[in-house]
Amino acid sequence: MxxxxxxxxxxxxxxxxxxxxxxxxxxxxxxxxxxxxxxxxxxxxxxxxxxxxxxxxxxxxxxxxxxxxxxxxxxxxxxxxxxxxxxxxxxxxxxxxxxxxxxxxxxxxxxxxxxxxxxxxxxxxxxxxxxxxxxxxxxxxxxxxxxxxxxxTGKKRTCIAITEPEAGSDVANITTTAETSKCGKYYVVNGVKKWITNGVMADYATMAVRTGPEGSGPRGISLLHVHLKDQKGVSRRRLKVAGQISAGTSFIELDDVYVPKTNLIGKEGEGMKYIMTNFNHERLFISVGVTRQARVALAAAFEYTMKREAFGKTLMDQPVVRHRLAKAAAVLEAQQAWVESFAYQLSQMPKAQSDRELGGLTALCKANAGIVLDECARTAVLLFGGNGYTRTGQGELVEKIYRDVPGARIPGGSEDVLLDLAIRQLVKLFQEKVKAAKSESKL
The missing domain is CATH 1.10.540.10 (Acyl-CoA dehydrogenase/oxidase, N-terminal domain)
Structure with missing residues (x-):
């Protein structure tokens, strides 16, 4: 046995x-x-x-x-x-x-x-x-x-193309335009998209565009299904980013790209609503992966400190090392419990209800996942010492995880934006419930 x-x-x-x-x-x-x-x-x-x-x-x-x-x-x-x-x-x-x-x-x-x-x-x-x-x-x-x-079935690939050089987390102010062609059968798309994951690999893009006039804000945004591969007017190139390099982060330029009007996703002018709903899944999916990354980094540090010797004893025998591991472990396991709780809540709630009631908290969970990864990855790099600062050898993995940290804290909504969004949405939901309760009490 x-x-x-x-x-x-x-x-x-x-x-x-x-x-x-x-x-x-x-x-x-x-x-x-x-x-x-x-x-x-x-x-x-x-x-x-x-x-x-x-x-x-x-x-x-x-x-x-x-x-x-x-x-x-x-x-x-x-x-x-x-x-x-x-x-x-x-x-x-x-x-x-x-x-x-x-x-x-x-x-x-x-x-x-x-x-x-x-x-x-x-x-x-x-x-x-x-x-x-x-x-x-x-x-x-x-x-x-x-x-x-x-x-x-995976015969074709797509990507989500929202962010732009001047409109990252500020989705409401994207400037890529989609104007109706003279014949009325097409949208003519012009603009640029930046930091688009999988952009160089994709056949298509689900793309946020401005169909409303300049200054129309979120009410002027629509979603289009846009052909990228071998499409006239589309040019793509990979961006040199610090981490998540193999994911194919891309820069996409669109110069008079003709998109059939039938490729409008949903209704014109309602793209912002669709984007925000889509963000809830994106942010939770990111949270899960980032939490596991934090675990991999911290477990690697734990294992390394049990065998690495300095000053006549293993690193694990040093109280300051145990203290560092303990602080990181505490926030990691709290984040793990939160992610599991979220997944359970989503499995028990209708989509419309979860979109409304959990949107702010999903943003907060994603932001916190990045903060936890930063703590765990930084702890690992510091405990690996010089090995953690080296791109090869014993610390290669934790060095790469640490370079992934900004990719956890920025895409899907930058951390500071999400922290603010979370509280604003919680306040809004609270005010709506208070108003509803007052209305019921008058009946």
Missing amino acids: SAPEVITPLSEPPWLSGAPSPYYDASHRRLQAACRQFIGDNLSRHALEWETAEEVPPHVFGVFAKNNYLIPALPAPLPVEWLKRLGITKMPGEIPVEEWTYIHSMIYGDEMSRAGLAGPGAAITTGMAFGVPPLIHYGSRELQEKYLPDLL
């Missing part, structure tokens, strides 16, 4: 370390085991190599698509009708598509980040996670019929 595996402290969330949890059932454990094996074999064990090379081999996306490991990146509940039409009835772990919840999504997102690096996983999932949902939720039947089959 083989001895049970003994894992490094802090290297797994409590439920995978043997602790009881109210959230997980047999389906969750099947999914986790399936993801651990498939993602481990096809992504995690290569992630450091690919991030160093700054690119995930193109065939990997196809491997994930063929084995239904792209669709779990979509928000729950899954588009059951569409998936069954395409012959997809079960997710990894033999989970029926209609039984998939946000807890399953969280497990998948956690395993996709288990290598500790955001870039390789983002190279695979970003388009499906953030570019496809607006088509599912708001696209016309005609638009869905034309594009969803190839997108859901």
Whole structure:
């Protein structure tokens, strides 16, 4: 009989370390085991190599698509009708598509980040996670019929293209325009998009554009499904960024790009509403992955300090080292509990209710995940010492994780913007409830 595996402290969330949890059932454990094996074999064990090379081999996306490991990146509940039409009835772990919840999504997102690096996983999932949902939720039947089959099966790739050089988190002030052509059949798109993850790899983009007049603010924004590959007027190039390099962060220029009017997603002028709803899934998905990155960094530091000797004893024997680890561990496990609680709440609430009541808190959770990663990654680099400042050798992984920190604190809504947004939305929701309560009391 083989001895049970003994894992490094802090290297797994409590439920995978043997602790009881109210959230997980047999389906969750099947999914986790399936993801651990498939993602481990096809992504995690290569992630450091690919991030160093700054690119995930193109065939990997196809491997994930063929084995239904792209669709779990979509928000729950899954588009059951569409998936069954395409012959997809079960997710990894033999989970029926209609039984998939946000807890399953969280497990998948956690395993996709288990290598500790955001870039390789983002190279695979970003388009499906953030570019496809607006088509599912708001696209016309005609638009869905034309594009969803190839997108859901991974034959084609998309991305989400919102940010611009002068409008990062300030989405309401994007300047890329979409004006109606003289014949009335097209939008003519002009402008630039910057920091677009997967932009150089994608066939299409779900793109935020200004269809209203200058100065119309959020009421003038619409979403379009825009062809990128081999499209006249579109030019793309990779941006040199500090971290998440293999995810393909891109700069996209659009010069008189003709987009059929039928490629409008939803209604003209309602793009801002669609974007904000989409952000809730994006921010939680990021939170899950970032929390796992923080765990990988801290577990690596824990393991290193138990064997590294200085001043005649291991680093773990130094009280100051234990104190550093303890502070980081406290915020990490608090963030883990928050993410799990969020996933459970989302699995129990209708989408419209969760969008309204959890939007601000989702923004706060994402912002806090970046803060926690900063603490854990910085702790790891400091405890690795010179090795943590070196791009090769023992500290290579934690050095790369530390370079991912800004990518956790800026995309999906910059940290300071999200902290403010969270409180403003909580105040707004409170005021609405107070007003409703007063109205009821007068009846």
